[in-house]
Amino acid sequence: MPAASANSQSEPSPVPEPTGKGPVPRSGRDRPGRAAPRLTAQERRTAAERAERRAATLKRLEKSSGKLATAAISRMDDQLGWYRRMPPEHRSWIGLVAQAGIAAFTEWYRHPESAKAISTDVFGTAPRELTRAITLRQTVELIRTTIEVMEEAIEEVAAPGDEADMRESVLVYAREIAFATAQVYAQAAEARGAWDARLEALVVNSLLSGDADEGVLSRAAALGWGQPSQIRVVMGSAPDGDSELVVEAIRRAARYAKLHVLTGVLGKRLVVVVGGEKEPVQAARALIGQFAPGPVVVGPTVPDLLSATRSAHAAAAGLRACAAWPDAPRPVLADDLLPERALAGDQAARRQLVEEIYTPLDEAGSALLETLSVYLEQASSLEGAARMLFVHPNTVRYRLRRVTDVTGYAPSDVRSAFTLRIALALGRLTDAGEPG
Structure with missing residues (x-):
């Protein structure tokens, strides 16, 4: 009996014959999760031929990369007037971009399963300088020109029979490089925005602390500040949340009201230097929706930015003294708070x-x-x-x-x-x- 039992465990169970009354049980080879079925001989030959064509195309592409870059730059010079007018240093950057783009395509064509080559590295070692030298529209034009040169060279560069595959690869690469371009300019815009915000806060803080000098004027000019003849400082409590969103909301409201503004969130206070021809209270009302609940004080009007320190000090003193006048209008002029400011020690x-x-x-x-x-x-x-x-x-x-x-x-x-x-x-x- 033990022998019979051992024998029964070692022999596989017989597969039942189909009866037509139910599904046939799967064999081990048919169960999901197993290895894919082997390729047929014809499929293997087709794959081998495609690999040979791709390898031949890759060699021809490597040999032609310099020629393609030269052709792309030559076409830019012929078709893009802004390129011809650029200084030599900027044209050299664009030439590096064209060469890097074709080299990146070659590397990606060698390893299509990897998207690493399609990145912002295409734009050379100094993408920030590139974004300062040319606009996004101009960058799109130079990429379009380079892609057109590559498409026209497909018949010459691709191995016989590999033209369709290479054309499809160029189209995919063009799409990816477009996304990379958008990423570069978006990052540059974010960097400029962050730097501008820090510079703007520095200008506002200098005015508030009384350290304003000629350097403040140059920094304000770099931020696009004009020379309005009437300037006043508006001050109130800053709302909760991201200060960058608050500053951007102030800028939008100012553009709509046709006002010049320099804005900063300093601690719990939102400070806005306002320039324009509107009456002080009218100008403040155009921006008041971005302040937190509570008093909003408008400093006296001054003729220039260096004099804005006086307006800022009056607005700050008024904000401190507002507690003595609970029914003060919103916004309120700092000069309307003179008695409360005097009682508070101003x-x-x-x-x-x-x-x-x-x-x-x-x-x-x-x-x-x-x-x-x-x-x-x-x-x-x-x-x-x-x-x-x-x-x-x-x-x-x-x-x-x-x-x-x-x-x-x-x-x-x-x-x-x-x-x-x-x-x-x-x-x-x-x-x-x-x-x-």
């Missing part, structure tokens, strides 16, 4: 209030200062001020109109009255010898 705002309000009133005569002071102390009551001054209410009314003419602030307006009161207090402190 010396420039204190001097401006004294110089633009207190001093002109003092020079206009003591009656205006006295009338304004009494009017404010009497809770803006004409009759009360008239009784305290022993004059007719119309006299008070006339003097208050004179105050408006001299300062630009109407004492009857609540907000203006607050500004006038702060200016009077600071002026008196200055007269008393206290630091203003």
